[in-house]
Amino acid sequence: MSELLKEIEDIRSWISSFGSDDLGGVSRLLYSESWLEVQKALKKKFEELGMEARFDEIGNLYGKIIGTDNGNETIATGSHVDTVVNGGQLDGQLGIIGGYLAIKRLLENYGKPKKNIEIISLAEEEGSRFPYVFWGSKNIFGIAEKKDVENIEDANGIRFVDAMHQCGFDFKKDNSCSIPDVKAFVELHIEQGNTLEMEGISVGVISGIVGQRRYNIKLKGEANHAGTTLMKYRKDVTQVFAKIVTESIEKAKKVGDPLVLTFGKILVKPNTVNVVPGDAMFTMDCRHTDKEVLCKFTEEIEELMKQTANESNVEIEIDRWMDEDPVPMDSNITNVIENACKKNNIDYKIMHSGAGHDSQIIAPRIPTAMIFVPSIKGISHNPAEDTKTEDLNKGIETLKASLYELAY
Known part of the structure; x- marks a missing residue:
């Protein structure tokens, strides 16, 4: 196994250890102990790479490399850190570790970017603990409603508000945007379906979310x-x-x-x-x-x-x-991703996403696009969820090349 592939396997195992369960999967729910541990561990890892790292009020984590230009424009990547109950090792967290490795490789190969590059570890997307979804991305834009969560509980009767406060977080103070400098967002994700695998293709360039x-x-x-x-x-x-x-x-x-x-x-x-x-x-x-x-x-x-x-x-x-409503991806950024695949001889397919993602919240407000990698047998939300490491690497390389075009 090459050094690049081993690095992917190592960081995948590392992040999956936070919330690993007795059934062979990962259960890392919003505002749980394992959720807090992984966010703190990611913050440290971001800082070790030279990033300025911070939490917002509700627990979204940001790691930023400051660019050599004026520092007023940022290109972002990332995904959600929470999982479903007894989930797999890739849904959500691939976008975080893949973004981290893409940025790490860019810094090693090209030094600092002209524009800032930021990775976002979003607090929540799945709705697995509390009956609310997209808590992380909705709060970034001030569109999460306090009234929708202040009286809800998890299956054990623990109140949303109490769990949030226990982790040291609180409601957003206003409805302002938390990332006003971000000019583009690219999310790397597993397909969660079998189209790419059935057609023998390594990368999906997403045109829209259903x-x-x-x-x-x-x-x-x-x-x-x-x-x-x-x-x-x-x-x-x-x-x-x-x-x-x-x-x-x-x-x-x-x-x-x-x-x-x-x-x-x-x-x-x-x-x-x-x-x-x-x-x-x-x-x-x-x-x-x-x-x-x-x-x-x-x-x-x-x-x-x-x-x-x-x-x-x-x-x-x-x-x-x-x-x-369906959410289209930004055509300019999808063109960047497609050109990155062509330049690096990576086989790809223009396709849509049949599942929901944080990108559907972000896309109406910031130019956004997604990159998919195959899911073996189309399995997701399951400990058997998997992708060949070679395909993970092609997805990360596509993300790296896209971030280079957008930020360097």
């Missing part, structure tokens, strides 16, 4: 005897559910890629073998890169669901609780 609409749907029919209630007299909610799923999936397939539609959860009552089900709750998740297509398709499905329920004399309640 929009998402998520639903909770309730059906109210009539529970009745499974043996004595004739089919024509039933108000069977599973029959309605089955028809909705079948017809909706067929419509989604006709629309084609990149539309995806998922019915991921179904709860039926009374949920027993000899009773016609009278109540059901199920979820629907729909994603697309084009807002117009996403809205048109989901609105058609909503009407289909109402019609299907009505035909079976079943009541329906549709709650669209998430409605996130």
